[in-house]
Amino acid sequence: xxxxxxxxxxxxGPGAQDLITLRGARLLAQADVVLHDxxxxxxxLELCPQAEKILVGKRCGQLSTAQQFINKQLVDxxxxxxxxxxxxxxxxxxxGRADEELRALEEAGxxxxxxxxxxxxxxxxxxxxxxxxKRGVARSVAFFTSSxxxxxxxxxxxxxxxxxxxxxxxxxxxxxxxxxxxxxxxxDTPVLVIENVSRPDQRILRLTIATLAQGxxxxxxxxLVMLGEAMKRRAHQAADIKASTDxxxxxxxx
Amino acid sequence: xxxxxxxxxxxxGPGAQDLITLRGARLLAQADVVLHDxxxxxxxLELCPQAEKILVGKRCGQLSTAQQFINKQLVDxxxxxxxxxxxxxxxxxxxGRADEELRALEEAGxxxxxxxxxxxxxxxxxxxxxxxxKRGVARSVAFFTSSxxxxxxxxxxxxxxxxxxxxxxxxxxxxxxxxxxxxxxxxDTPVLVIENVSRPDQRILRLTIATLAQGxxxxxxxxLVMLGEAMKRRAHQAADIKASTDxxxxxxxx
Numbered sequence: 001x002x003x004x005x006x007x008x009x010x011x012x013g014p015g016a017q018d019l020i021t022l023r024g025a026r027l028l029a030q031a032d033v034v035l036h037d038x039x040x041x042x043x044x045l046e047l048c049p050q051a052e053k054i055l056v057g058k059r060c061g062q063l064s065t066a067q068q069f070i071n072k073q074l075v076d077x078x079x080x081x082x083x084x085x086x087x088x089x090x091x092x093x094x095x096g097r098a099d100e101e102l103r104a105l106e107e108a109g110x111x112x113x114x115x116x117x118x119x120x121x122x123x124x125x126x127x128x129x130x131x132x133x134k135r136g137v138a139r140s141v142a143f144f145t146s147s148x149x150x151x152x153x154x155x156x157x158x159x160x161x162x163x164x165x166x167x168x169x170x171x172x173x174x175x176x177x178x179x180x181x182x183x184x185x186x187x188d189t190p191v192l193v194i195e196n197v198s199r200p201d202q203r204i205l206r207l208t209i210a211t212l213a214q215g216x217x218x219x220x221x222x223x224l225v226m227l228g229e230a231m232k233r234r235a236h237q238a239a240d241i242k243a244s245t246d247x248x249x250x251x252x253x254x
Numbered sequence: 255x256x257x258x259x260x261x262x263x264x265x266x267g268p269g270a271q272d273l274i275t276l277r278g279a280r281l282l283a284q285a286d287v288v289l290h291d292x293x294x295x296x297x298x299l300e301l302c303p304q305a306e307k308i309l310v311g312k313r314c315g316q317l318s319t320a321q322q323f324i325n326k327q328l329v330d331x332x333x334x335x336x337x338x339x340x341x342x343x344x345x346x347x348x349x350g351r352a353d354e355e356l357r358a359l360e361e362a363g364x365x366x367x368x369x370x371x372x373x374x375x376x377x378x379x380x381x382x383x384x385x386x387x388k389r390g391v392a393r394s395v396a397f398f399t400s401s402x403x404x405x406x407x408x409x410x411x412x413x414x415x416x417x418x419x420x421x422x423x424x425x426x427x428x429x430x431x432x433x434x435x436x437x438x439x440x441x442d443t444p445v446l447v448i449e450n451v452s453r454p455d456q457r458i459l460r461l462t463i464a465t466l467a468q469g470x471x472x473x474x475x476x477x478l479v480m481l482g483e484a485m486k487r488r489a490h491q492a493a494d495i496k497a498s499t500d501x502x503x504x505x506x507x508x
Contacts, residue, residue: 093379
């Protein structure tokens with residue numbers, strides 16, 4: 001059986017429908033099949049009413065077997081349909097298991113292209129108006145996670161960049177804060193915790209590493225933790241909004 | 255004089271017209287004035303034919319006085335027009351001097367909102383099909399630059415993450431490679447150098463830290479350097495393309 005279709009790995013961005021790229025939206029509107037994560041929002045899937053939509057992947061931590069099943073579904077669909085989209089929350093190339101999917105498609109001789117998406121950290125920086133870099137203060141930023149690979153239970157070192165962004169940081173945040181203190185970060189380092197970035201139920205919390213070490217309490221969606229002196233609030237910066245409206249989809253300019 | 259307008263700091267993405275977000279494109283089409291960097295492409299400015307377009311900022315390294323002039327232009331225009339766009343290459347919150355512009359607007363009492371953009375590293379990962387993270391191999395990535403602040407001539411330490419991405423890495427790349435070797439990175443660590451990401455004259459080079467240390471030769475546009483084991487080429491990965499067509503704007507699916 002020869003390959004007839006092409007697969008596009010597309011980043012959906014953080015959730016709001018209008019934070020996907022023009023290219024991503026156009027391809028979604030042309031897709032025959034869309035295989036998507038649980039993190040992809042319903043409003044995003046409204047961009048492909050014509051497509052067969054297949055939910056794949058788990059919300060937190062995928063087992064290798066699950067990934068192999070996704071790989072097989074991608075290959076099988078590309079042998080049946082001309083335009084197959086693999087739609088991922090955020091960006092496909094950052095904590096997105098893209099390596100495994102690219103490898104499977106290439107081994108099967110199937111043409112594949114990647115369309116980048118707005119990764120959660122950039123959407124979080126935008127909605128909180130808190131730049132990740134700042135002249136003279138923060139010249140480097142690291143994105144990391146403690147839970148990419150369930151089989152790796154030992155902790156990797158926390159990066160030494162000026163700004164730090166922990167993806168999928170909910171359960172791990174307090175332990176990470178303890179390790180940062182042990183690695184010599186100041187206890188009063190400003191921290192922003194953003195839950196459900198860009199969605200109607202978005203929440204922003206301002207903490208310090210010391211208060212983060214006491215735990216986050218209950219969270220109900222994907223949590224991003226941003227730390228460093230760049231997270232310090234500016235003198236005239238507006239108060240943070242608990243349920244953001246300014247990053248929710250906008251049909252008209254306000 | 256009271257503030258009447260709102261300013262949107264919008265990320266244009268790496269250059270291709272269809273790699274801006276839907277939200278960014280919609281706001282561009284409604285803008286009265288667009289203040290843009292030299293890095294913003296002509297095709298991107300076609301999205302705002304109705305707007306007055308003002309080129310601000312230098313291509314490499316802005317002096318503080320230049321930044322203060324940009325801040326003043328933003329404030330002045332927001333006092334004259336309802337919808338002012340500040341359009342930046344890549345994402346505004348990553349190496350974008352957003353802190354200074356946000357501060358100036360907030361101090362003037364002007365409403366401001368940030369719309370994220372595809373940062374160059376994610377566009378480079380997409381076009382090269384080389385994920386920045388990889389299960390079991392690369393669990394963290396840092397974005398850094400050596401040339402954010404012209405007044406800081408001392409070198410900051412190079413981050414210790416698994417994957418490294420150096421923005422504006424052209425002139426600095428060889429020196430950075432030397433420092434990486436000194437910091438204990440393996441000489442055969444795979445390196446990707448991508449010039450003019452997403453544009454018709456995009457070039458991708460595969461090197462190692464050892465060969466990068468010998469210098470890049472001449473480059474003609476913004477250069478991104480990506481390093482780490484995650485950059486290793488996959489067994490069935492297609493050869494890199496010197497002048498990419500697959501990330502150039504697409505009017506139709508191919």
